[in-house]
Amino acid sequence: MNMTFMRGLLVAASMLATTAAQAATTLTLSTPDTDTSEITIAAKKFAEIVTAKSNGDMIVKVFPNGTLYGADPSAAVKQLAGGSLDMLLLSTSLYSNFNPKFTAISIPYLYNDMAQLRSYLSGELGQELIVDLDKIGIKGLGMWTRPFRQITNSRLPITSPADLAGLKLRVPNNPLYVEFFKKLGAVPTPMAFAEVYNALQLKVVDGQENPINVPLSAKLYEVQKYISMTDHMGDGWVMAINPAKFAALTDEEKKIITEASAETENWKAENDAAEADKALAELKKSGMEVNTLTPDQKQAFVEVSKSLFPVFAGLVKDQSFFDRSVASVGKN
DSSP, rough: OOHHHHHHHHHHHHHHHHHHHHSSSSEEEEOOOOTTHHHHHHHHHHHHHHHTTTTTSSEEEEOTTTTTTTTTTHHHHHHHHTTSSSSEEEHHHHHHOGGGGGGGGGGOOOSSSSSHHHHHHHHHHHHHHHGGGGGGTEEEEEEEEEEEEOOOSSSSSSSSSSGGGTTTEEESSSSSHHHHHTTOEEEEEOOOGGHHHHHTTTTHHHHHHHTEEEEEEHTTGOOOOOOEEEOOOEEEEEEEEEEHHHSSHHHHHHHHHHHHHHHHHHHHHHHHHHHHHHHHHHHHHTTTTEEEEEEHHHHHHHHOOOHHHHHHHOOOOOOTHHHHHHHHTTTO
């Protein structure tokens, strides 16, 4: 085989590869957390499923750490609606700033277990919230679960509400968190997560609360001593896409990303459960002290939450939706 012929084959192969890449439908997907966080890992799984289902004709490029929207969640939602972001995974609690009904998802101690949270998000009430996203110019594909939230701090183990007295605790910019932790006696301090590590390091705040994987992926064990397994709130992730980008997809492509979202939700729930013990072991190995609340200890926190139901209903700003949410898990 002569060299001219070989060069011709290589050029042809290169052109074919370039044409195939150009022909592939490419979407970007932004996440707020690091490469090793549970949500970015799940986003990459979603991308894998989309590629597999489309035989490579669809490509999803994942961008972690909020890099495409300056790590500003509110800006991200607006950019998604405006079209400068293709797809976005963002916490349900942050959507409450745009639709207060999302607040209901995170009512403290609303769920007995992860199965109840998954049922809520995938059920009638969760779907109502997904449809409501249309009102802010966003197409919701589904909601994925997030592990229950735990408290870390640099001062003491948390075993009762009294232990939180005067504790400066970083919380998301969400009135529900502020009201709950204020009632517990803490000093809730709303703050963007990007600022949390430095704030903990400089003792601007004493602690924070997040799912178990967050102190690991964000290396908060370097600036926190104690982690208390309070399981105080459920939360979720909204998988959303810009409506114009969705409308431009073929029917088959729409089906692929919708099915891929549902499949990833199932995979993520199983993966989160499998990774929880590993994360806890790593945090212990890194020097954190772990304490788990007994049922009686947890009940003291539950009672505080129940006492705030009228306040929470006001934050949801839809009494019917609040009542239906509470009733759906048998807590009315």
